[in-house]
Amino acid sequence: MGRGAEDHRLHHSRPRRGGRAGRPRRRDDGAAGPGQAHLSRPAQAPPRPLPPARRRGLPGDVRRALGRPRGGGHEGRADVAAGRAVSPAGPRREWLRLLAWRVGFGLAVLVLWEAASGRWIDPFWFSSPLRIATHLVGWVREGTLFGHLAVTLRETFLGFVLGSVAGIAVGVALSRLEFVAQVLDPFIVAANGIPRVALAPLFIIWFGIGELSKIVLASTLTFFLTFYGTFSGLRAVEPAYKDIARVMGASERQIFLKVNLPAASPWIVSALKVGVPFSLIGAIIGEFMAASRGLGYMIQFDTNQFDTTGAVSGILVLMLCVMLFNGLLNRLERYVLRWRPRERAAAARELQ
Template sequence: MTATVHEKDVRGHVPTDLPRARKGRGGALGIRAAQLAVGVGILLVWELASGRFVDDLLISRPSEILPELWSWIDSGELFGHAISTFSDAALGLLAGGVVGLAVGALLGQSARLAAVFEPFITALYTMPKHALIPLFIMWVGIGSELRVLTAGVIVFFLIFYNTFFGIKDVSESLKNSVRIMGGGPADVLFRVSLPSALIWVVAGLKLAVPQAIVGVVVAEMLAGGEGLGYLVALNAGTFNSAGTFAAIFVLLFVGFAVDRILSWATKPALLWKSSAN
């Protein structure tokens, strides 16, 4: 009887797991195939609708956009504009992220400072940041400094708020444990508060990276002589819809790639937080 039950368990256990694994792989492939089909279907509908149902001056055609994009790649024009956009976005992300992290940690640690300054920062946060670009032009001109400043201001508020609320969310019992063991404010901050708020900071970073690119692109569209935003505005201004869509597709593709890379890079931090809980 025991042997029979054991065999039944073994026979019942192994086949159940294997089909699940196969089903998981098959399901992932099915999703990828469906995504590819949707993408191809959109392009086909777009190609057929342009010039028949919608004026091709407004939406162009995929068959016209790809040659336009390739001509930019072949001439090297695209890389110059892309480097300008993403280098400014990276500088703005770095500057705004460092300042936002520092200010968020400082106010998160001090209830008194938070009570004094947080309403002013909230008031600035609620204001559309792109409305400040004309003022920034008066301050720094229309060069790279404008784009970096715009991206930095946007990133600052995203990182600040996530750091601030992440640290405020840390259990007081954890902080008191460090204090009881003789730890000072720096120990509480670097050994408890910041590690515990890591998932908040990572979430803010994932929001800040695309928003830094958005800030730079908007600044380039309004007052720029280079960059992908300038390329969009230039082609739209000359009613070149193929060129406009080509520049938009580059921004779409790079933004998607950056999001996937960031998700992969921040996965260990999120796993650590999940295992800690």
């Protein structure tokens, strides 16, 4: 097979497969020597150049983002994270445009309502926007609106905080105690199935007709929402994330704070957003049953007097409160979940 000392004895070829494929050549090279005058063959050709990188398979916005200079700020990264190109108008103009559409829709509903009142709709049943506005101005001048509104908001806030804290605490505890969670599961489901309207008279008997009974009723509505959100979110954490944290030397406390809690935060925040209107509903139901103050008391009093304008006025005030709370929770959600790609892309757009 060869003439130099570097060649081994003749042997059979491999029965199943050969070695790596090499460049075409005539014969084995000779032993290396000090001179270059007796080369066995010319120098090998240079390696073949690699084909050009394929970029046609990438989406258009990704290709454009990759082609931009890195020193230009956050725009390219925001494009890739958001999955679309950033609007040249900027986030402020988009927000103003959305606000204009919302205000326009609300005004259109009020105009149609006012136009239909007295023509196609009997004002006795639905009143009219002008009558409601006049009634609200009268409440403000008398000073009755803010006093009753403060009572309802206080009951709603305390019930929401109490129910949320208890629901999150119980959800965290049962997520770590699987056997206890299995034992208590049918009892929790049964307690959640009890209508809160049926509990309202009992709470009034137990805690009186003051604010405490309304706070407890509102907290029961919020408790189960936050409990199920926390429990389901913590149980849905990928075990691989926790295993990786353990390999890196994290303690159980660090795993809970750095892995479990951030992973379950979308579930918890969603439950809190739903819990705000439910806590308000609980406070209003309690005021319907027995109360001497609060918006629920005012709505119930006007309904008993067949004053549709007063009842609808109180309902509209409650709607405005829910919209305000929802806006505040949306800001809280963006702050708590700022580590998610969607929130990071929105923050990058705001920095432009």
